[in-house]
């Protein structure tokens with residue numbers, strides 16, 4: 028068996044490789060693909076085969092993917108070019124005879140208005156058209172993306188944004204990584220689409236209440252209009268690109284793009300997902 032992990036040098040990928048090994052996959056059956064030399068060295072030190080390949084390197088991809096039982100494509104992080112990068116990986120996977128391609132997408136990728144979705148929608152369509160057997164893991168937001176809010180709650184006792192009453196079904200990044208390892212290693216998940224997220228979808232009012240409980244101090248949530256949110260970010264001197272990212276993320280939450288609860292993640296993990304309160308306790 029050969030299992031290829033592309034994006035193995037990133038935060039999700041490193042945990043996915045670790046999870047494969049923890050699940051009993053022999054390290055020499057894992058091919059870890061990435062570019063970062065020191066991260067690749069760490070993966071080699073765990074006994075995996077490593078391949079330093081950029082997604083633009085068609086030949087390198089074909090070599091790394093050759094005859095793989097299954098391969099995991101962790102969506103890239105270079106906005107504007109990643110669809111073409113994904114296309115290269117998909118075409119190389121077909122040419123290399125990969126048995127099943129696992130791809131990390133976003134919730135409800137084909138229909139959602141979520142800001143991040145267009146690249147994922149197109150990638151899912153390219154995968155479908157290619158005819159390759161594929162497993163689509165539509166990951167909800169990583170809980171870690173909300174750690175800054177927890178820190179703000181601790182420092183100021185106030186959370187103010189435009190997410191309103193919207194809900195988000197976060198789970199720790201490591202659990203999405205573990206689910207990816209499970210889907211990569213077992214053939215029973217092949218050819219299916221999974222909507223992965225936490226077992227509970229929380230509102231910011233609940234986030235504030237949970238933070239208050241964990242911190243042992245009052246935390247208040249204040250709902251802002253998108254305009255008030257933009258003005259507050261401007262007044263606080265928040266970098267424009269960061270303010271924009273936060274505002275579109277909050278729009279996704281407010282508009283219900285990430286509120287769906289399924290048991291897909293807990294099914295892949297074989298246990299309930301970690302609660303927000305437990306995750307917050309690791310941030311104290």
Ligand SMILES: NC(=O)c1ccc[n+]([C@@H]2O[C@H](COP(=O)([O-])OP(=O)(O)OC[C@H]3O[C@@H](n4cnc5c(N)ncnc54)[C@H](OP(=O)(O)O)[C@@H]3O)[C@@H](O)[C@H]2O)c1
Pocket residue numbers: 033034035036037038039040060061062063064066080081082083101102103104105112131166167168169172
């Ligand atoms: N659901 C969420 O809340 C959420 C949040 C953030 C991101 N994401 C998505 O999930 C993905 C994984 O998250 P992460 O935290 O693991 O991100 P990350 O730490 O930035 O890892 C990205 C990985 O992609 C690899 N990569 C990017 N461009 C590449 C290229 N041109 N050629 C080869 N490898 C390339 C990187 O390789 P090198 O480091 O070796 O260059 C790295 O291994 C992100 O890329 C993003 O699409 C989701």
